[in-house]
Amino acid sequence: MRKLKMVRKFLSMYLLFPVVVLLLTPSAGYSLISEDQLLDRTFRIDISTITVSFDYFPWEYYVDCRAVVEFTMRPGQSRPVIHLAPAIRDSNVVNSITLNGEALNFSDESDVRIIGFEGTTQQAIEFQRDLEADTVHTLDISYRLTLPEGYPRFSSKVHDLEGRGNEELFPTINTPHELARHFLTFRVHSDTPFRCIGSELMMETFSTVQEWSLDTERELASYTVMFVLMPEEDTILEERIIGGVHVRIMAYIGGASIDTAFDRLEQWLPELETNLGPFPMPRGLSIFLVSSGATRGGGMEYYGGTITTLGALEHEVFHLYYGCSTVNKTFRDSWMDEAITMWYENSVDPEYSPIPENYMSNIVSGRSPIAVGFDRRAYTKGAQIMEAVARELGGRAEMIAFLSYVHGNYSFTPFTTLDFLDYLRDYSGVDMTDRFLNWLYMGDETGYAAGPASRRSSHEDEVDMTPPEGLLKKYGIYNKRRPK
Ligand SMILES: [Zn+2]
The missing domain is CATH 1.10.390.10 (Neutral Protease Domain 2)
Known part of the structure; x- marks a missing residue:
C-alpha cells in the first residue's frame, strides 16, 4: 500500500503538476519540489494562537484592533509572512508592529515588504528578519479597520469560493490547512445595546463597555471563524436544544422566519447526526438568518455557525461536517x-x-x-x-x-x-x-x-446581510444597498 502511494505521489509530482513543481530558483535554475514544500515555502509559518481585541466604534465606522500571533517556522523556512488584507491595500491602517519585541516600521523596506507568489493572487506581508526554527515567535500588530458607512454591523464576511477569508479582519495565514486557536475579544463603544453571536464560546464579559469573548477552544482554519455584532433592538434571538445540540438563531426584526428555520433543523440535525456522526462542535450551532432579498439565496458556513438564508440553510449546516470540521x-x-x-x-x-x-x-x-x-x-x-x-x-x-x-x-x-x-x-x-x-x-x-x-x-451567491427596508429607514439609509 505504501509503495502504491509513493508511485502515485511520484506521478502526481512529476507528470501532473509540471507548472507547480518547476520553480525558478536564483542559484540553481529550475528545481523540483513537492506540494508540501510549495505550501511551506509560500505560507512559511505554523500558527498556534491568534489573539485579537476589536474595539468597535459603530457610529464612527471603524474598529481599532490589536492582534498577537504566536507561531513557529515551517520546515526549512526562516523568513516569516502573514496575511492581513487591509494593511496590504493601505499601509496607513497599521499603527505599530513588533516582532519578538522588536519594533518594525511598516513603511521601511528593510523591515517589511509586500510580496507575491507565482500561482496565486494573494499577497503576503514579509518581515525582513530570519527567525530560528523550533522556537515560538510573537508578532504583535495594531491596526484600524474602516467599515462601510450605513447599517451598524461588524461581522466576518468570508467568501470561500473566491478564497477571501478572515485575513480581511485579522492577521492569519489564509489557507485551509493552517489551523490555529483563536481568542477574539469584541468591545462595542456605544450606549446602544448590541448583540453578538459567533463560532463557539461567546461569553459576555463585564467591563465598562459591552464586551464579548470568543474562544474556538481548538485549532481551526481562520476562514471558518464567525462573529456578528449588531444592535440588539434590531434583532430577534431564539434558542432551542435539538437532539442535544444547542441552536441559537438570530434574525433581523421583520426579516427571515426563525420558526421556519427551527422546524427544518428539527428534521435536519437528527438526520445528519444519524448519518454522519455527532454534531462536530461541542458548543452547538449559531445562525445569523438573513433574508433572501433580491438574490436567490446564498449562505456561508463557519465553525459552529452559519450566516445564511433559509434557501441555503440545510446546505450550510451540512458543511459543518464537510468544510468546517472535515x-x-x-x-x-x-x-x-x-x-x-x-x-x-x-x-x-x-x-x-x-x-x-x-x-x-x-x-x-x-x-x-x-x-x-x-x-x-x-x-x-x-x-x-x-x-x-x-x-x-x-x-x-x-x-x-x-x-x-x-x-x-x-x-x-x-x-x-x-x-x-x-x-x-x-x-x-x-x-x-x-x-x-x-x-x-x-x-x-x-x-x-x-x-x-x-x-x-x-x-x-455571496450572502447578502442587508437589513429589511424598515430597519434601513430607521438609520436614515434609503435604498442604499452596499455595492457587492
Ligand atoms: Zn457550499
Missing part, C-alpha cells in the same frame, strides 16, 4: 466539500446520474495548491463525481457510511484529493485513482475559474 488541505481541494454537500442533496433523486466515465477536467489541476478559491464546477461535475464513487461503493447508503468514516477519522486533519482516494481504498478496497486523474487533473479547459454566471447555483 477540512481540505488547500483551497483547490475544497471542491470536495461542495461536491459532497451537493451530492448529499442531489442523490436523493434516484435519477441522479454519475459523471460519465470519459469526462475530463482540470477542476483540481487548473489551479495551484497555493491559489485562493476553488473551481465552480465542484457544485455540478464534482457532485456527479461523488455519485460515481457512491455507485462504486454500492449506493447512497454505502456512500454515506463512507463519508461518516472519513468524517470520524479525519476531522481537523486537512487532506488533499489524492488523500481522499487513499481513504476510499483503505475503507473499501476500491481504487478510483485513474478515473480521478482524468476527471480532475487531466483536462485542459480554461476560463472555468470564474464560471458562467447562468450556471451558478444559489449556494454560490
Whole structure:
C-alpha cells in the first residue's frame, strides 16, 4: 500500500503538476519540489494562537484592533509572512508592529515588504528578519479597520469560493490547512445595546463597555471563524436544544422566519447526526438568518455557525461536517466539500446520474495548491463525481457510511484529493485513482475559474446581510444597498 502511494505521489509530482513543481530558483535554475514544500515555502509559518481585541466604534465606522500571533517556522523556512488584507491595500491602517519585541516600521523596506507568489493572487506581508526554527515567535500588530458607512454591523464576511477569508479582519495565514486557536475579544463603544453571536464560546464579559469573548477552544482554519455584532433592538434571538445540540438563531426584526428555520433543523440535525456522526462542535450551532432579498439565496458556513438564508440553510449546516470540521488541505481541494454537500442533496433523486466515465477536467489541476478559491464546477461535475464513487461503493447508503468514516477519522486533519482516494481504498478496497486523474487533473479547459454566471447555483451567491427596508429607514439609509 505504501509503495502504491509513493508511485502515485511520484506521478502526481512529476507528470501532473509540471507548472507547480518547476520553480525558478536564483542559484540553481529550475528545481523540483513537492506540494508540501510549495505550501511551506509560500505560507512559511505554523500558527498556534491568534489573539485579537476589536474595539468597535459603530457610529464612527471603524474598529481599532490589536492582534498577537504566536507561531513557529515551517520546515526549512526562516523568513516569516502573514496575511492581513487591509494593511496590504493601505499601509496607513497599521499603527505599530513588533516582532519578538522588536519594533518594525511598516513603511521601511528593510523591515517589511509586500510580496507575491507565482500561482496565486494573494499577497503576503514579509518581515525582513530570519527567525530560528523550533522556537515560538510573537508578532504583535495594531491596526484600524474602516467599515462601510450605513447599517451598524461588524461581522466576518468570508467568501470561500473566491478564497477571501478572515485575513480581511485579522492577521492569519489564509489557507485551509493552517489551523490555529483563536481568542477574539469584541468591545462595542456605544450606549446602544448590541448583540453578538459567533463560532463557539461567546461569553459576555463585564467591563465598562459591552464586551464579548470568543474562544474556538481548538485549532481551526481562520476562514471558518464567525462573529456578528449588531444592535440588539434590531434583532430577534431564539434558542432551542435539538437532539442535544444547542441552536441559537438570530434574525433581523421583520426579516427571515426563525420558526421556519427551527422546524427544518428539527428534521435536519437528527438526520445528519444519524448519518454522519455527532454534531462536530461541542458548543452547538449559531445562525445569523438573513433574508433572501433580491438574490436567490446564498449562505456561508463557519465553525459552529452559519450566516445564511433559509434557501441555503440545510446546505450550510451540512458543511459543518464537510468544510468546517472535515477540512481540505488547500483551497483547490475544497471542491470536495461542495461536491459532497451537493451530492448529499442531489442523490436523493434516484435519477441522479454519475459523471460519465470519459469526462475530463482540470477542476483540481487548473489551479495551484497555493491559489485562493476553488473551481465552480465542484457544485455540478464534482457532485456527479461523488455519485460515481457512491455507485462504486454500492449506493447512497454505502456512500454515506463512507463519508461518516472519513468524517470520524479525519476531522481537523486537512487532506488533499489524492488523500481522499487513499481513504476510499483503505475503507473499501476500491481504487478510483485513474478515473480521478482524468476527471480532475487531466483536462485542459480554461476560463472555468470564474464560471458562467447562468450556471451558478444559489449556494454560490455571496450572502447578502442587508437589513429589511424598515430597519434601513430607521438609520436614515434609503435604498442604499452596499455595492457587492
Ligand atoms: Zn457550499
